Amino acid sequence: MEKLKLRFYPDNILKQKTKPVKEIDQEIRKLIEGMKKIMKENNGVGLAANQVGVDLSLFIAEDKNKILTFINPKIIKLEGEKITLDEGCLSLPKIFGYIKRYPLVVIEYLDIWGKKRKLKAKGLLAQIIQHEIDHLEGKLFIEKADKIFKIEEIDKESLEKQQ
Numbered sequence: 001m002e003k004l005k006l007r008f009y010p011d012n013i014l015k016q017k018t019k020p021v022k023e024i025d026q027e028i029r030k031l032i033e034g035m036k037k038i039m040k041e042n043n044g045v046g047l048a049a050n051q052v053g054v055d056l057s058l059f060i061a062e063d064k065n066k067i068l069t070f071i072n073p074k075i076i077k078l079e080g081e082k083i084t085l086d087e088g089c090l091s092l093p094k095i096f097g098y099i100k101r102y103p104l105v106v107i108e109y110l111d112i113w114g115k116k117r118k119l120k121a122k123g124l125l126a127q128i129i130q131h132e133i134d135h136l137e138g139k140l141f142i143e144k145a146d147k148i149f150k151i152e153e154i155d156k157e158s159l160e161k162q163q
Contacts, residue, residue, distance in 0.1 A: 004034040004052040006042060009092050009140060013050045017138045018057040020072050024114045028058070028071070032112060035060050036067050044090045046128040048135035051091050059132035063125045070109040075133055076118075077106035085127055087141050094152070097145030101130050 007013055021028060031054060039047040039060060048059040058071045082100040089095070105126040108118050121129055131141060142148050 004031070004038060004054070006038055006090055007051055007053050009142075011053075011091070013053055013055065014091055014135070014140060015138050016050070016055065018048075018050050018136045019055050020057050021110070024071060024110065024112060028056075029112055031056075032058070032060060032069050039067075039090070042090050045124070046132045047090065048132045050135055050138075057136050059136065061125060061128040061132060063121075063128075068119075069112050070107065070129070070132070071111070071114075073107050073109040073129075073133060073136070075105055075107050075129070078102040078130075079104035079106075084146065087127070087131060087145070089131070089141055091135075092140065092142065095142065095148060095150055097142060097148040099141055099145045101127050105129050107133075 031049065035047050035049065035052055038052055039045075039062070044062075046059060046061040049056045057073065058069065059073065061068050061070065080103040083103055084098050085101050087097055087099045103126060104120065104122045106118065106120045107129055108116065111117050134141065134144070
């Protein structure tokens with residue numbers, strides 16, 4: 001497997017629906033470990049395989065300081081009235097937006113050992129799951145956001161000159 005690196009918009013892989021994982025082997029586990037490292041290095045809370053250039057349906061998400069792995073995930077239920085949330089993305093640095101997401105999600109997936117699992121998530125984890133599933137479908141949050149804004153770097157010298 002080639003060295004993983006974070007992909008940025010408008011990279012084409014971010015716009016494509018990913019392929020299912022056929023076999024969960026050592027290569028897949030190595031991919032997941034590499035993704036965890038990249039997510040942590042970039043202060044992320046979720047990362048889809050296509051964000052590191054791999055065309056596979058899997059993502060990782062942080063929940064209460066634990067990193068969960070979701071292979072071939074499928075949302076089976078969305079609950080509650082959508083709420084507006086702030087959202088950003090490692091593949092779109094310094095871009096944030098307001099997006100409506102469901103507060104509760106039920107997802108079926110395979111874990112790293114190939115065991116079928118089901119999880120009911122709420123709060124931040126529900127938001128992360130919906131965001132990462134969008135990635136696996138080839139969609140970016142900016143396509144769904146109600147408002148998008150860019151965070152500019154503060155130029156310290158300019159700020160000091162103004163004072």
